[in-house]
Amino acid sequence: MNSRQQHIRDVFEKTNYRNQLVWLNAGNQTGSIQIEICEKILTEFPEEEITALEIGSAYGGGVEFMAKFFYGRGRAYGYDTFIGHPKDLADNQKDLEAYCMDFWYEQGKRIKELAKDRLDYNYQRKILDKQMLSNAVLVNGRIDEHSFDDIKKIHFAMFDLDLIKPTRIAYETIKDKFVSGAYAMFHDSLPPDHIPNIHKFVYDEVLKDGRWQNINDKWDEAETIAGLVTILKRRLF
Numbered sequence: 033m034n035s036r037q038q039h040i041r042d043v044f045e046k047t048n049y050r051n052q053l054v055w056l057n058a059g060n061q062t063g064s065i066q067i068e069i070c071e072k073i074l075t076e077f078p079e080e081e082i083t084a085l086e087i088g089s090a091y092g093g094g095v096e097f098m099a100k101f102f103y104g105r106g107r108a109y110g111y112d113t114f115i116g117h118p119k120d121l122a123d124n125q126k127d128l129e130a131y132c133m134d135f136w137y138e139q140g141k142r143i144k145e146l147a148k149d150r151l152d153y154n155y156q157r158k159i160l161d162k163q164m165l166s167n168a169v170l171v172n173g174r175i176d177e178h179s180f181d182d183i184k185k186i187h188f189a190m191f192d193l194d195l196i197k198p199t200r201i202a203y204e205t206i207k208d209k210f211v212s213g214a215y216a217m218f219h220d221s222l223p224p225d226h227i228p229n230i231h232k233f234v235y236d237e238v239l240k241d242g243r244w245q246n247i248n249d250k251w252d253e254a255e256t257i258a259g260l261v262t263i264l265k266r267r268l269f
């Protein structure tokens with residue numbers, strides 16, 4: 033492990049240890065890549081107020097992490113239904129995009145940190161408020177074309193909705209708000225057969241329009257595949 037990787041691991045372990053809300057992606061490579069991207073953002077946008085989004089924030093840990101990380105430098109927004117995965121939005125209830133959260137909800141019957149009441153908006157708000165994370169903003173409800181009305185500029189967006197329909201709505205609604213040099217991560221876009229609709233959307237639509245550079249080659253393929261993630265950087269303009 034080189035010193036950069038060691039540094040990321042140190043931040044990751046400390047942050048995860050201190051998190052009071054569960055961050056599902058902390059359990060896979062995506063969490064450490066997300067931390068790495070947040071570090072890049074801090075150094076690449078030294079003068080700007082940062083806006084970072086976790087679109088599909090579940091138990092809230094990713095938003096908690098980013099609010100702490102960007103405290104004094106910007107805001108972290110979390111988007112979710114706060115009542116569970118809206119699987120009815122999947123065309124086929126037998127597809128992974130429909131049932132992928134069932135595993136966690138099932139665990140929640142035994143593990144209190146994953147219980148369904150931990151998805152609740154008021155519960156998460158209280159935990160964030162207790163830590164005085166006034167820069168954490170929770171946006172409650174199903175994603176639609178107005179979910180992002182408050183956002184003017186975006187430096188980072190993590191797309192993690194599992195479902196193709198709201199992923200497309202979210203991306204189409206915010207795609208013109210990314211600043212030059214911004215980052216986006218799409219969870220579940222790899223490998224191609226994991227959630228094929230998300231993969232096709234990212235590789236055949238998002239990347240084809242030319243505004244993004246796929247920067248997955250900055251990580252080992254094993255890391256991005258393990259993290260199920262595609263990392264994009266907005267071309268400079």
Ligand SMILES: C[S@@+](CC[C@H](N)C(=O)[O-])C[C@H]1O[C@@H](n2cnc3c(N)ncnc32)[C@H](O)[C@@H]1O
Nearest residue numbers: 055056057088090112113116117174175193198
């Ligand atoms: C895989 S989880 C997110 C995990 C989270 N990023 C983490 O690492 O802890 C997917 C989340 O997307 C949310 N979601 C899916 N479709 C949605 C929609 N249309 N509107 C709002 N939230 C949605 C689900 O409720 C679920 O909590």
